[in-house]
Amino acid sequence: MTVLQPNSFRTGPDERGHFGIYGGRFVAETLMPLILELEKAYNAAKTDPAFKTQMDGYLKNYVxxxxxxxxxxxxxxxxxxxxxxxxxxxxxxxxAHKVNNVLGQILLAKRMGKPRVIAETGAGMHGVATATLCAKFGLDCIVYMGEVDVERQQPNVLRMKALGAQVRPVVSGSKTLKDAMNEALRDWVTNVTDTFYCIGTVAGPHPYPAMVRDFQxxxxxxxxxxxxxxxxxxxxxxxxxxxxxxxxxxxxxxxxxxxxxxxxxxxxxxxxxxxxxxxxxxxxxxxxxxxxxxxxxxxxxxxxxxxxxxxxxxxxxxxxxxxxxxxxxxxxxxxxxxxxxxxxxxxxxxxxxxxxxxxxxxxxxxxxxxxxxxxxxxxxxxxxxxxxxxxxxxxxxxxxxxxxx
Amino acid sequence: MTTRIDRRFAALKAEGRAALVTFLMAGDPDAEACLAIVKALPAAGADVIELGMPFTDPMADGPAIQVAGQRALKAGQTMVKTLGLVRAFRQSDDATPIVLMGYYNPIYIYGVEKFLVDAKAAGVDGLIVVDLPPEEDEELCLPALKAGLNFIRLATPTTDDKRLPAVLNNTSGFVYYVSITGITGAATPDPSKVNAAVARIKRHTKLPVAVGFGVRTGEQARAIAEGADGVVVGSALVDAVRQSLDADGKATARTVAAVTDLVAQLSAGIHGAKKAAAE
Structure with a gap:
């Protein structure tokens, strides 16, 4: 099968968040204004030299x-x-690599004036990175983690707790990463004004896949x-x-x-x-x-x-x-x-x-x-x-x- | 083009009262018991019937509707069976509007074109798809309108005046105002805030506005019905289903009555509402 190749593979996504047929913004209406606000804040940060200087400094001296x-x-x-x-x-x-992305998102949360951060985690590495940077920047941190993962990744649960984060075991569905993400989305729908959702991977509604990629x-x-x-x-x-x-x-x-x-x-x-x-x-x-x-x-x-x-x-x-x-x-x-x-x-x-x-x-x-x-x-x-x-x-x-x- | 939804809301407006919109999960607790419940709804006082299309990952739903979906899936519910439920209901009721509510993936996998044809043929009148905001209208909303189905959009407390026109554009049948920021069944809405929000939406549209998320009792329904054109009740009804089941999760002789008793209370509440002002 021959696929018509683009001149560059690095230009995506389009302005609506699509990579070919993939991506997009399939979220409840309650979240849509929040995602648009995030996109605007990220676009402003991306082109702000002060944001880059700040990122580079922490990447070198903290990470x-x-x-x-x-x-x-x-x-x-x-x-x-x-x-x-x-x-x-x-x-x-x-x-782990997770901290590269979390640093970017937490600095963005600070810029947006959001005092409360939520995250989902599977192995716990993204949760630990989020708990770490929330501790460093003085933000409240709530991590959703499937009950099955809480059991098999105990050392990371303890690390998150030591860092002052609240770990909420998720008992719905299959009790793993996808359910932790469902629960984080339910939290975000409920706490719309003060909360920043720090997604740990190149998925979720636009602009997350592009933003997480850029930070990584x-x-x-x-x-x-x-x-x-x-x-x-x-x-x-x-x-x-x-x-x-x-x-x-x-x-x-x-x-x-x-x-x-x-x-x-x-x-x-x-x-x-x-x-x-x-x-x-x-x-x-x-x-x-x-x-x-x-x-x-x-x-x-x-x-x-x-x-x-x-x-x-x-x-x-x-x-x-x-x-x-x-x-x-x-x-x-x-x-x-x-x-x-x-x-x-x-x-x-x-x-x-x-x-x-x-x-x-x-x-x-x-x-x-x-x-x-x-x-x-x-x-x-x-x-x-x-x-x-x-x-x-x-x-x-x-x-x-x-x-x- | 008018649908059963348009006709029902027009008739109720003439009567001077709000619609009772009842939500149940299709296939909960099993296909047969669910059909028995749904058939009993209109006589108990339901004006519009919403049926949930069960999904493994209902991101906007609270625990009550999450477990209702799990019960249905465990009992073997599929999209084909959900459409079959509507078809079976239509054999004895050609007037009560039916709205299917759920998430996009099961529709996408069924095939959008085929789904619209089959849903229309089964007697479905409208769709509410939680994870399809106006930004994704090309996926299902526009094809649904073309196929003659209403596409009912959710407006929420975060939908400000600037965004409302985008949300209302391509919306038909009615507007579903989500009374709280949160998941279904989680919190109790404040009627005065809700009525203010309904009035705000009405400044932007002539469509009826129904209010849902968190309405559980006849008294709450009455308070909301004084400002809104419809009151949606879901979590309380699926809870009534759950509480009527036996230890193995099977329907009992009480199941239908458990739901219809609550529907009758809600309906009485709505009938007792004093309309704030003639529109």
Whole structure:
């Protein structure tokens, strides 16, 4: 199938928030004025040099950026093919890429004079980042988290509480990330004047997918410069895990128009794509409308959303960001998947060979690196987004591996 | 073009009273019991019937309607069955307007064109789709109007005078004023604020304005009916369904009466309302 390719993949969305047929603003009327207000405030901030100066300062001195681009020498030797680099988002303050976006949104909340911040979280990394920046900037913070995730991500629940945030376990629906997002939207509909909704991924109604992407693009922008410094040229391939897809979009977007660069997104295949227990919305879903946007979703034939499954709470979401959906249809990003077991094997391998314990989310990307890297020549430069650290996952990994950590 | 909705509101205006709009979830607690309840509504005093199209992720709904949707889905409700319910109701009632209310995804997956044809043929008069604001009118609103169905929009306390014209444009049948900022069934509206908001909307439109979200009793219905052209009650009715079920969640001999008793109380409240002023 030939898809007519645009001159640039970086011009979206249109003024109504569409990436091709995806995206949009599918929200209740109560929220529509709030979303328009947010869009206006974001557009003003985006072009305000003072906002950029403020962002850059905190990114450097509070988050600890730039994060290193690290040559994973022993993993490269082990696979015997491509030269593998890690973009070390795990070294950011709070331990994942999530903080890049949250910093931007919290500064925006301050500009808009909103004293109360709500967020949804799956693995808890976005919740921790939001709790952290709310503490730093003196804002009230309420985090919605599915009851199932509260149980499997206890360390992050405790971190959020220590930071002064209120964690509200969500018991509706499947009690995971999608239900936490429903509950956050219900909160926002109720508290319309004082509340800022800090969405953690490149999904939701316009302008969130574009705004979160813009804040995460620091990952790819740094990678361009760092790879030039390390190798004197751009990478040959990029690979990242995808739940909603914010770490992937942050790495990919600055490279989308370098058309010779191969780009891979890795979804969570859970127990396998042939089972009903996975979270791969591109491989196993179809276009639909949920949480304010149109994108690929896991659902049944009657349009009812089905439950996602992944060992990684951060990938356990039945949808994907609308721009990823469009990049898939355009053929610009190739979407792959990795099962729970493959991610666990990659988790062990990376920990043992590199002395880096990855989160289970990027372990999914590492699982596909294990297949792609050996096929490539030794001068092929591959960047893996190591989007978060794995401390939070040690309990659940130990449970799955039966103590064979 | 007039629909059953237009005709019903015109008739009630001539009578000088507001409409009682009753919401129930299609297929709750199961298809058969739901049809029995719906068939009993007009005689109990319902003027317009709203049927929820169950959805797994009802983002604007409170716990009562969330669990009503879950009961229906668990009992096997589908869009085909929801349209079948309307068709079955129409065999014995060709006058009471029926509005389907819900979220866009089940309609989108059914197929917009096919849905509109099938809904019209089944005897549906109007649609309320919570997650389709005017910004997304091309998706369903404009095709629905073309197909001869009313598209009823929600106006909310956050819809200011500047935005109201955009919300009212392409709205037909009636305007549904959401009386609170919040989810369904969550809070009790303040009648004086609601009546002021209704008056504000009426300055922008000739359409009837119905008020919903949080109305539970005959007394509240009466207070709202003094300013509005219709009062929508949902959470209280689906709660009545829930409370009538047995330990296994099955309908009992009491289920229909539990709903119709409450509908009769609400209807009495509305009949007791004194219209603020002739329009």
């Amino acid at each position: 600890g950026r730039p994060s290193p681009l690290y040559f994973a020498e022993r993993l490269t030797e082990y696979f015997g093919g491509a030269k593998i680099y890690f973009k070390r988002e795990d070294l950011n303050h709070t331990g 693009c620091v990952i790819g922008n740094e990678t361009r410069v760092q790879m030039q410094e390390a190798e004197g040229r751009l990478p040959d391939s990029l690979i990242a895990c995808i739940g909603g897809g914010s770490n992937a979009m942050g790495l990919f977007h600055p490279f989308l128009d370098d058309k010779e660069i191969e780009i891979y997104g890795v979804e969570a295949a859970g127990h396998g794509l042939g089972t009903s227990l996975h979270a791969a919305s591109i491989a196993g879903g179809r276009p639909g409308v949920l949480h304010g946007n149109r994108a690929y979703l896991l659902m049944d034939d009657d349009g009812q959303i089905t439950e996602a499954h992944s060992i990684s709470a951060g990938l356990d979401y039945p949808g994907i960001g609308p721009e990823h959906a469009w990049l898939n249809d355009m053929g610009r990003v190739k979407f792959l998947s990795a099962t729970d077991d493959e991610a666990l094997a990659a988790f062990r391998l990376c920990s043992r060979l590199e002395g880096i314990i990855p989160a289970l989310e990027p372990a999914h990307a590492l699982a596909r690196v294990a297949e792609i890297a050996p096929e490539k020549p030794t001068d092929h430069l591959m960047v893996v987004n190591l989007s978060g650290r794995g401390d939070k996952d040690l309990d659940s990994v130990a449970r799955h591996l039966g103590g064979r950590l």
